[in-house]
Amino acid sequence: MSLPSGTRNYTYAQDMAILRTKTHWALFAGFLVLLLAAPLYLGGYWLGVMNLIGITLIAATGLNLLIGYCGQLSIGHAGFIAVGAYTSAVLTNRFELPFLVGLLCAGLMAGLIGIIFGLPSVRVKGFYLAITTIAAQFIIIWVINHWSFTGGFVGIKVPYASIAGFEFRSEASQFYLIMSITALGTFFAKNLARTKVGRAFIAVRDNDLSAEVMGINLLYYKLLAFFIGCFMAGIAGSLLAHWIGYLNAEQFSLTESILYIGMIIIGGLGTAIGPIFGVVFIRLLQQVLTVILVPFLESTVTALPSGFATGVTPMLFGLVIVLFLILEPRGLAHRWALFKSAYRLWPFSY
Amino acid sequence: MKNKRLLIVTAVTCLALMLAVLPAISACGPKEPTLKIGIMTPSTGPAAEKGAPMGHANLDCIQYINDELGGVGGYKIEAVWLDSKYDANQVVTNVKKFMDKDCLLFGTASSKEMSAAMEIANRAEFPGLVCFNAPVLHRPPQHIYGQMTDYGDDWTAFARYYMENIWKGPGKPKMALHLLNNTTGYGARDAAKAAADELGIDIISVDEHKADTTSEMDSLTRIKASNPDVLYISSTPAPTALIIKNAVDLGLYPGITIGLGHASITKALVDIAGADVVEGVYGVFPTVNWGDNVPGMAKMTEYCQKLHPDDYGNMDYITSWAQSLIMAEIVRLAVTNVGYEVLDKGGVEAWRAVEKYGIQKLNYDVEGLHGPVSYTPGDNRLAKSLRIFQIQKGAIAPVTDWIEAPLVKYEEFDWFGK
Numbered sequence: 001m002s003l004p005s006g007t008r009n010y011t012y013a014q015d016m017a018i019l020r021t022k023t024h025w026a027l028f029a030g031f032l033v034l035l036l037a038a039p040l041y042l043g044g045y046w047l048g049v050m051n052l053i054g055i056t057l058i059a060a061t062g063l064n065l066l067i068g069y070c071g072q073l074s075i076g077h078a079g080f081i082a083v084g085a086y087t088s089a090v091l092t093n094r095f096e097l098p099f100l101v102g103l104l105c106a107g108l109m110a111g112l113i114g115i116i117f118g119l120p121s122v123r124v125k126g127f128y129l130a131i132t133t134i135a136a137q138f139i140i141i142w143v144i145n146h147w148s149f150t151g152g153f154v155g156i157k158v159p160y161a162s163i164a165g166f167e168f169r170s171e172a173s174q175f176y177l178i179m180s181i182t183a184l185g186t187f188f189a190k191n192l193a194r195t196k197v198g199r200a201f202i203a204v205r206d207n208d209l210s211a212e213v214m215g216i217n218l219l220y221y222k223l224l225a226f227f228i229g230c231f232m233a234g235i236a237g238s239l240l241a242h243w244i245g246y247l248n249a250e251q252f253s254l255t256e257s258i259l260y261i262g263m264i265i266i267g268g269l270g271t272a273i274g275p276i277f278g279v280v281f282i283r284l285l286q287q288v289l290t291v292i293l294v295p296f297l298e299s300t301v302t303a304l305p306s307g308f309a310t311g312v313t314p315m316l317f318g319l320v321i322v323l324f325l326i327l328e329p330r331g332l333a334h335r336w337a338l339f340k341s342a343y344r345l346w347p348f349s350y
Numbered sequence: 351m352k353n354k355r356l357l358i359v360t361a362v363t364c365l366a367l368m369l370a371v372l373p374a375i376s377a378c379g380p381k382e383p384t385l386k387i388g389i390m391t392p393s394t395g396p397a398a399e400k401g402a403p404m405g406h407a408n409l410d411c412i413q414y415i416n417d418e419l420g421g422v423g424g425y426k427i428e429a430v431w432l433d434s435k436y437d438a439n440q441v442v443t444n445v446k447k448f449m450d451k452d453c454l455l456f457g458t459a460s461s462k463e464m465s466a467a468m469e470i471a472n473r474a475e476f477p478g479l480v481c482f483n484a485p486v487l488h489r490p491p492q493h494i495y496g497q498m499t500d501y502g503d504d505w506t507a508f509a510r511y512y513m514e515n516i517w518k519g520p521g522k523p524k525m526a527l528h529l530l531n532n533t534t535g536y537g538a539r540d541a542a543k544a545a546a547d548e549l550g551i552d553i554i555s556v557d558e559h560k561a562d563t564t565s566e567m568d569s570l571t572r573i574k575a576s577n578p579d580v581l582y583i584s585s586t587p588a589p590t591a592l593i594i595k596n597a598v599d600l601g602l603y604p605g606i607t608i609g610l611g612h613a614s615i616t617k618a619l620v621d622i623a624g625a626d627v628v629e630g631v632y633g634v635f636p637t638v639n640w641g642d643n644v645p646g647m648a649k650m651t652e653y654c655q656k657l658h659p660d661d662y663g664n665m666d667y668i669t670s671w672a673q674s675l676i677m678a679e680i681v682r683l684a685v686t687n688v689g690y691e692v693l694d695k696g697g698v699e700a701w702r703a704v705e706k707y708g709i710q711k712l713n714y715d716v717e718g719l720h721g722p723v724s725y726t727p728g729d730n731r732l733a734k735s736l737r738i739f740q741i742q743k744g745a746i747a748p749v750t751d752w753i754e755a756p757l758v759k760y761e762e763f764d765w766f767g768k
Binding site for chain 1 (some may be wrong): 393394402405409430431432433435438439440442443444446447449450451462465466468469470473486531532533535536558
């Protein structure tokens with residue numbers, strides 16, 4: 001970690017600390033206060049957006065471990081989220097099991113399915129692996145649609161999440177539940193990247209042949225990456241199911257899978273903070289364009305041809321992403337690192 | 351170092367203040383009393399060919415009500431319109447936005463949108479009105495209401511019409527179903543399951559397609575091999591056009607009868623497929639047609655031609671214009687029965703009032719634009735009649751008068767919803 005001038009690490013604990021200086025702690029405390037107080041100053045809609053961001057972040061963090069750290073390209077992430085969502089829905093609706101059991105089983109089931117579809121990664125990589133994970137997307141959705149147990153095309157209702165008799169009915173209570181799990185997921189991912197497993201992932205990503213020569217078990221670590229990435233997708237799916245209350249396979253489209261990849265690329269692949277930036281950027285961009293900009297343009301700029309603002313939204317969304325990739329291909333995390341460096345040296349230029 | 355700390359503290363304080371003050375700023379300014387309604391249409395995305403004109407119609411009608419009728423009950427209607435993009439996650443946040451904005455009720459265009467929204471709305475007791483309706487949305491009845499008859503009613507009405515007016519052969523006619531893989535298609539499937547035997551129809555195959563399907567040659571080849579008498583499609587215009595084109599290419603049509611559910615038959619279908627391809631195709635639709643002599647036609651036509659001339663001739667426009675009229679009538683009844691103060695409070699109390707004193711008191715002819723709407727306990731379909739149309743020389747012409755669609759209690763079948 002880059003530290004301010006004059007700050008030194010004298011112990012391993014200091015070296016490993018995520019929050020190292022008082023400034024870090026102060027900023028983190030301020031962020032926590034703002035976050036935890038959000039239900040006081042945000043309405044139901046923005047809390048809903050925050051909940052969607054939290055759920056997406058858990059899934060994107062899992063995908064970042066898989067693609068960003070371990071280099072295993074997966075284009076079927078929405079399918080794995082669907083596995084988690086439906087596992088939780090079936091267990092809590094049809095078997096009336098507790099939410100926490102559904103949540104855990106959702107992660108495990110998605111992780112196991114992830115391992116099955118991750119098996120080809122032992123033999124293929126890159127675009128070839130991407131194709132096999134696209135198959136996962138289609139197979140999973142097909143099974144959901146054609147299995148009466150999941151409600152098929154009609155869908156399935158999902159009860160409120162509840163723990164120890166407390167039902168998470170309000171948007172605010174769901175916010176605290178989702179944010180707690182999101183924080184745990186992010187903390188887990190940040191720490192995993194600094195362990196032996198994380199270093200093995202990076203070695204596999206950078207050069208799998210060299211990694212194997214160094215004694216890293218490729219099969220084990222690749223499948224472990226699939227398991228962890230899909231486990232987190234499953235957890236996100238479970239939260240999504242209990243948040244929306246009704247599941248339909250159309251909610252887990254290939255477009256959504258591709259969007260997840262876009263999020264981690266825009267945020268910054270292989271960084272712990274990247275998914276946070278990417279998810280917040282994409283989800284807010286979607287909301288700002290759809291909920292704020294389009295109705296505003298349609299109602300105020302009457303000189304525009306009818307439907308122009310609505311029609312231009314998808315183009316604008318695509319354009320922003322393309323420009324972003326051209327101007328900052330290393331993602332927002334890199335921009336953030338540059339900002340921190342500049343801030344650390346300020347007011348000096350070097 | 352001191353400066354740096356000062357900078358941090360200032361920045362954090364400013365940010366906190368901004369976040370704290372933002373809601374207060376947005377609430378500033380004189381507030382004209384209005385009655386808010388939420389409207390959601392898939393104006394972009396895979397169903398935009400239906401959603402865009404429907405959104406236009408919703409807002410054009412609200413403009414007409416406010417400009418020419420002075421609103422309802424002495425209050426202007428404020429439409430909070432949002433594009434759903436035909437995307438479930440966007441639908442969820444949109445519904446929360448409507449609730450946050452204290453909308454009194456909300457409307458969606460498609461059954462898919464409402465299927466994503468309904469659980470949130472039902473949990474909150476936030477009443478919703480869906481244009482294109484499917485049984486799963488209102489059976490068992492909760493807080494979601496169907497503006498029109500549902501996709502199941504379409505199938506039943508068409509099947510009855512077919513048996514009484516078209517089928518001349520001996521024995522049972524063989525019917526193949528081609529269904530969109532969501533509530534649009536499955537409404538028809540459920541109705542066929544419930545009533546085919548009783549009507550004396552043999553369902554020989556049920557095929558599914560996706561909204562973005564590019565070829566249905568395989569499924570139609572199978573269907574052709576089973577020698578059907580009638581093909582029923584419940585889908586949206588683009589895939590329906592493709593299926594009919596493929597049927598023509600295979601020589602399956604003409605030669606059999608094709609019937610369509612109400613989400614399929616619209617001007618967009620004729621435009622996409624071509625008039626010669628869809629000539630003679632039957633369809634079920636719960637509204638009148640353009641140019642019909644009904645009280646509401648003149649104003650609707652005037653506004654359509656003034657504001658969105660490209661939508662003229664599109665029956666989806668009529669549907670959504672009627673939806674806005676119904677929503678306006680609902681809030682008029684509510685404000686008349688309980689007063690503005692109750693509705694202005696927003697939240698559950700206002701929603702309950704709208705449902706009890708607005709929706710459930712409805713008895714409105716929708717200016718003749720579609721079947722009259724009223725509430726019957728246990729039946730959340732507000733309109734209960736529809737008509738059969740046929741495409742003749744590129745025009746969608748009615749071939750029947752209004753047909754009553756009896757209520758089917760799907761939840762009493764153990765297969766329903768599975």
